[in-house]
Amino acid sequence: MSDVQSSDASDVPVSPQDSQPTQVPAGPNLESRDIATVKAPRWRRYLIRGLKVLACVVGLWLLAAYVILPALWKHYEHQPGLENAPKTTLTPQGIPGDPLNVGLIGGEKVLVHAMLSSGWDPADPVTLRTSLRIAGSVLRDKPYPDAPVSSLFLFGRKQDLAFEKPVGNSASHRHHVRFWKSKEVGRNGDPLWLGSATYDRSVGLSHLTGQITHHIGPDIDAERTALMTDLRKEGWLTELFQVTGVGSTLLGRNGGGDLYYTDGELTVGVLALKGDKEAKFARLANPVAIQIKQQFWSAIRPLLESLPAQ
Structure with missing residues (x-):
C-alpha cells in the first residue's frame, strides 16, 4: 500500500509557476508598516530623553528654590540666638x-x-x-x-x-x-x-x-x-x-x-x-x-x- 501512495504522489504534474517561491507584493500598506516600524522607536527615544531632561530641570529647580537658596539666604552670624x-x-x-x-x-x-x-x-x-x-x-x-x-x-x-x-x-x-x-x-x-x-x-x-x-x-x-x-x-x-x-x-x-x-x-x-x-x-x-x-x-x-x- 505504501508503494502505491508514493507512486501516486510522484505522478502528480507540477507546473513551472508552482515550483517558484511565493512572492508577496510590496504594496503601500506594507511600506507604511515598515516605516512605522522604523520610526516608532526613534520618537520613543526622543520622548524618553525629553522627559528625563524635564525631570532634571524640575529637580534642579526644587533643589535650588527650597534647599540651596534658602540656606544661602539665612544668616545669623552676628546674633545666632535669633535663628529660632x-x-x-x-x-x-x-x-x-x-x-x-x-x-x-x-x-x-x-x-x-x-x-x-x-x-x-x-x-x-x-x-x-x-x-x-x-x-x-x-x-x-x-x-x-x-x-x-x-x-x-x-x-x-x-x-x-x-x-x-x-x-x-x-x-x-x-x-x-x-x-x-x-x-x-x-x-x-x-x-x-x-x-x-x-x-x-x-x-x-x-x-x-x-x-x-x-x-x-x-x-x-x-x-x-x-x-x-x-x-x-x-x-x-x-x-x-x-x-x-x-x-x-x-x-x-x-x-x-x-x-x-x-x-x-x-x-x-x-x-x-x-x-x-x-x-x-x-x-x-x-x-x-x-x-x-x-x-x-x-x-x-x-x-x-x-x-x-x-
Whole structure:
C-alpha cells in the first residue's frame, strides 16, 4: 500500500509557476508598516530623553528654590540666638500681623531716651478716652502726636513699648514702631528688643476682620531704614548689622490684609549709653550671598514700588 501512495504522489504534474517561491507584493500598506516600524522607536527615544531632561530641570529647580537658596539666604552670624525666634507678630485673633524688621540692643531707659531724642513720641495706651481722641484727630484732621497704636502680640504678650512719628496734622498718617523685650542679649550683655516698624497711610476697615484699623504702607524696608537713620543722626548707634527676618517677600499680607514687600532682613542697632554724634560707628557686613540677593532686590524694587498699596 505504501508503494502505491508514493507512486501516486510522484505522478502528480507540477507546473513551472508552482515550483517558484511565493512572492508577496510590496504594496503601500506594507511600506507604511515598515516605516512605522522604523520610526516608532526613534520618537520613543526622543520622548524618553525629553522627559528625563524635564525631570532634571524640575529637580534642579526644587533643589535650588527650597534647599540651596534658602540656606544661602539665612544668616545669623552676628546674633545666632535669633535663628529660632519668631519672625512675625500676631493679632489678638491669632492672625499673622506685621513682620519683625528692626531690633535694638540696650537697656530700657537708654532705648526710651534714644527714641525721644531722635524725634519719636511714646504712644498712649489704648483706652476709651484715647480711642475717642484719635477718632477726633482723624475726622477733624487735628494733631495727636501720642495717638495709641493697636496691640500686636509677640512672645505671648502685647508690645512692651511703642513710639510714633507724626506725618502731617492727622493721626491717620504716621511712622510707628512696636518693641518687645526678648530673652536674647547682645554681645555687650544688654537686652535685645525686637520691633516692627511700619507706616500708617490711612484709617479704614480691616480687609480680614472688618474692624477699624490703620492701613500700612507696603514698603516696610523703608521704615526700617528711616528708624535707624534717625537714631544714627543723633549718635545713638555704635554698631549696625542684619540677620534674616521674615525672609524675602514680594506680596505679603499683614493681619489687616494690607500688602507689604520686604527683602526679609532684620536690622539690629546697638545703642550707645548716650547720644554722641562724634562717636565711632561700625556697620557689619553681610555674607556675600546676602549682598548678591540685596543687589537683585534693588533691581526689582522700582517694580514693587509701582504696585498699588491695596
